[in-house]
Amino acid sequence: MSERIYYSQDAKMQAQRQTFLVVVFMLSIGVGIGAVLGLLFAPKTGEVTREELAKAVEERAKEVESQMSDLRKKIDDRISA
Numbered sequence: 001m002s003e004r005i006y007y008s009q010d011a012k013m014q015a016q017r018q019t020f021l022v023v024v025f026m027l028s029i030g031v032g033i034g035a036v037l038g039l040l041f042a043p044k045t046g047e048v049t050r051e052e053l054a055k056a057v058e059e060r061a062k063e064v065e066s067q068m069s070d071l072r073k074k075i076d077d078r079i080s081a
Contacts, residue, residue, distance in 0.1 A: 006012040042049060 004015070006015065044052075
């Protein structure tokens, strides 16, 4: 990779900012295209997919709640010991 020569710190910062904006723009375009293609080629209907997602999120929330409860109990046990 070739090193660039910048004539000022400001020019270097501006070049880095422009590069960052291009990367963010291209990433957002890629995410948008991926989302559209995912919707077009989805094997299940939207309703079924939403139900499955809701169930998965609910199950994960219960798992996290259980883990937090266990962690609180352990912390309380250590504090009281």
